[in-house]
Amino acid sequence: MAASKQLDQITEKVERLLLRHEELQRTNALLVEQVHALQAERDSLKSRLLAARARIDALLERLPATEERKEST
Template sequence: MSDRVQSLLQGYADLQATCLALEQQIADLTAERDSLRSRLSAARARVDALLDRLSKESPGGFHE
């Protein structure tokens, strides 16, 4: 019986460690996703500004 309890306790500890590792991975990936979204938004703003500038500078405007 004691071996069974030890085995269950070890399994529980292993699952806790796995859970913590997965929670950290989720936090890391969420931070990376947020950073990429921010970079994408900034890049879109730069592209929009360039397109606006091109449409003002080119004769006849910019046509898509």
């Protein structure tokens, strides 16, 4: 009788652990999706920043040279 009760307790604990494991796997999958989405957003923002910098550099090149710029060259 005691062995049966002990086996039932172990079975219950294992079932709870399996449920917890499945829950953690789902949570991990959601977090992985979020990380990928944030990485894609970061890459997009980096690209936009580089494009904006290139446009600003092009505009700066089109500006007439000031005295300071003439002296430094």
